[in-house]
Amino acid sequence: MSASTPFALLANTGSLPWAEVPAWPVADFIRACGTELGRGARLCSLFGVAEGDTTQLVAVLAFDADSTLAVGRSTPFSGGYPSLTPKHPQAHLFEREVWEQHGLTPEGHPWLKPVRRTAGNAPANGEFFRVAGGEIHEVAVGPVHAGIIEPGHFRFQCAGEEVLHLEIALGYQHRGIEEGLGGGPYRTTLIQMETVAGDSSIAHATAYVTLLEALAGSEAPLRAQWLRAIALELERLANHTGDLGALANDVAFLPTSSACGKLRGDFLNLTALLCGNRFGRGLVRPGGSRHDLEPARAAEMLEKLLPALTDTAQAIAWLWDSSSVRSRFEGVGRVFAAQAAEIGLVGPAARACGLVRDVRYDHPAGWHRFAQSPVTVWPGGDVFARARVRSLEIQRSGEFLAGQLNSPPEGELHGDLADPEPDTLAVALVEGWRGEVCHVALTDNAGRFRRYKITDPSFHNWSGLALALRGTAISDFPICNKSFNLSYCGFDL
Amino acid sequence: MFIHDTLLHRLKRGCETMAYPRGPAPPLPGRHGGALQVESSKCPDACRVCVPLCPTRAISRELGQAVALDMGRCVFCAACVEGCPQQAITQTGDHRMAVRRREDLLLGAPGQEQVRLAAALDAKLRKLFGRSLRLRQVSAGGCNACEADTNVLGTIGWDLGRFGIQFVASPRHADGLLITGPVSKAMELALKKTYDAVPEPKIVIAVGACAIAGGPFTGHPQVLDGAAAVVPVDLYIPGCPPHPLTILDGLLRLLGRLESGR
DSSP: OGGGOSSEEEOTTOEEEGGGSOEEOHHHHHHHHHHHHHTTOEEEEEEEEEETTEEEEEEEEEEGGGTEEEEEEEOSBOSEEEOSTTTOGGGHHHHHHHHHHHOOEEETOTTOOOSSOEETTEEOOOOOOOOOSTTEEEEEEOSSOSSSOOOOEEEEEEETTEEEEEEEEOOTTOOOTTGGGTTOOOTTHHHHHHTSSGGGHHHHHHHHHHHHHHHTTOOOOHHHHHHHHHHHHHHHHHHHHHHHHHHHHHTTOHHHHHHHHHHHHHHHHHHHHHHSSTTOTTTEETTEESSOOOHHHHHHHHHHHHHHHHHHHHHHHHHHHOHHHHHHHTTSSOOOHHHHHHHTOOHHHHHTTTOOOOHHHHSOOGGGGTOOOOOOOOSSOSHHHHHHHHHHHHHHHHHHHHHHHTSOOOSOSBOOOOOOOTTEEEEEEEEOSSSEEEEEEEEOTTSSEEEEEEEOHHHHHHHHHHHHTTTSBGGGHHHHHHHHOOOSHHHHO | OHHHHHHHHHHHHOOOSOOTTTSOOOOOOTTTOOSEEEOGGGSOTTOOTTGGGOTTOOEEOOTTSOOEEETTTOOOOOHHHHHOTTOOEEEOOOOOOOBSSGGGGEEOSTTOSSOOOOOOOOHHHHHHHTTOEEEEEEESSOOSHHHHHHHGGGSTTTOGGGGTEEEOSOGGGOSEEEEESSOBGGGHHHHHHHHHHSOSSOEEEEEHHHHHHOGGGTTOTTBOSSGGGTSOOSEEEOSSSOOHHHHHHHHHHHTTOTTTTO
């Protein structure tokens, strides 16, 4: 498919001169995007690049089957353009974001309202969608939730117990990360990337440093890439294990809940063994890695990893053996495969709808060019499927790590890193535990960031949670929410 | 069958809650390094090598003054430790870092090489909260790492409940707030409302570099550089995120529970 596209092609972690990104008048650009999305491309990112008082729209598309990315842009314009959303709902939040950031109106967008803009001391939420009728009631939850969890607002339209519609309003966590990156990178940039979504520090930091390496036309030594891949799977293990425990807790199945709560900590401690920080901060560095995993340390990691994996497998086996748990998970919060493709779901949420979609496999970069795990797919699209995919990914991450720890590549930990090339665009995708982390950087004529765009997997997937709730009892919201466990700050940036 | 297996497995594993604080504290990860120590007497005149190394601008040195390291803003990346040619900034390996006053996190002045650890609440508040403290957690721009390592205190390994400390769902049920994140402007109203909903007397605990001083986002126009901009803070727990042991130490220290070891 990608062979016949008019877009410029590049591979994951590739770069190309800005001048080589094809530009069309905006109506033609939107039509070209629509054509590609219509024949199976996926929208990784769509954003504006300011050009004086005007803006250029830039689209990054993925042809997963071809392991190819495609980039195109509009010529500078202002005012309005024909919206992609009515035909391609996966563009809906991107178009709202562009409207919010650049004032460009997507004409025909069905639900144009703020994404994360702050108005005074709260987000500019705008009007909520309301269902009319004498028996309809509305439930408002948040921003401050009952547990130790980030803030966001959920507005349910219910008929009795049944949720007819859920609207999710975020923006409470907006820290101004992208705005602060213009003219960068700065010395604060790396730690900001590590805290875009703090439970995905490795994924976001890896995307960022590989962009810097791509902009410099180099790559990190293999040993550093190997370490990043190991840390990425440890991150996945910790979060999937914690989430299965949390799901068990939400259906009052305490054996798995208490076991997984502790095991999650065991996996975090393995990351700390590598770099001192349980969330992997301070490990990934532009051009390489700050810490090494020497043979003795690798052996210690393996020695601690294997029993933790065995215990995790056991705790999860209790979950699947319990018919009461299965009956609470099955058929709840269903997202159909066609919906998932339409709204552009990524990560385990997409794979639980039967979609084969995994950056490590579709767009291998870094160490994943040499070592891969099979893609975990489960049909069904319900809470059960999402939990099932998580549990299978725990097995596969475990096997990947056990194999990798035994076969380290030799070589340097750190290489020389040149300054970024001027007027260059680079794209990096990383499969974090929630799904596709997409970073795009465009440099100015001095090699500084002219635009830096971050798309956390949660940006794609919050719409999936809203769809999952349709026709579901409102009392099942907690397990639906946990089965996705999306990031608020990764969305709010 | 699984009921039998589950019970048997749990029995075999026994109690998994750590001995601390009756027993020794579990060690921090080897590469963590713990709290920092600054011996500014080792600094040559006008040496400013460490200042630009710090990603969160936690280190400064005015002309003719001693170097000043603000552990409240520190993300413990150790760039200054590795970069100091005089070994004036070192890691102590100590997990204890919580303080009652913001200025107690400033290191570098003579006699202030290390943090001045928190004193317990006064007798009246200790009587009220010492054996039963209910906290409402508010994430205000937090990245979910401080939140996660606060949450972990509720798991079987740490078992925060044995100290009578519990996180509750409503501010109406709480004795205080535990705040994470740099306090985004978008959370200012919600944080204020949550604080107002907690009945008096109440305490506030700021966890992590963000909640103490804005952390990596200090100076961004979209954040308020920490919890103290909105509410009075009674305890500061540094880290990015703080290790769970550091958070637990802070909570127990505040309640005066460490002297008795229970």
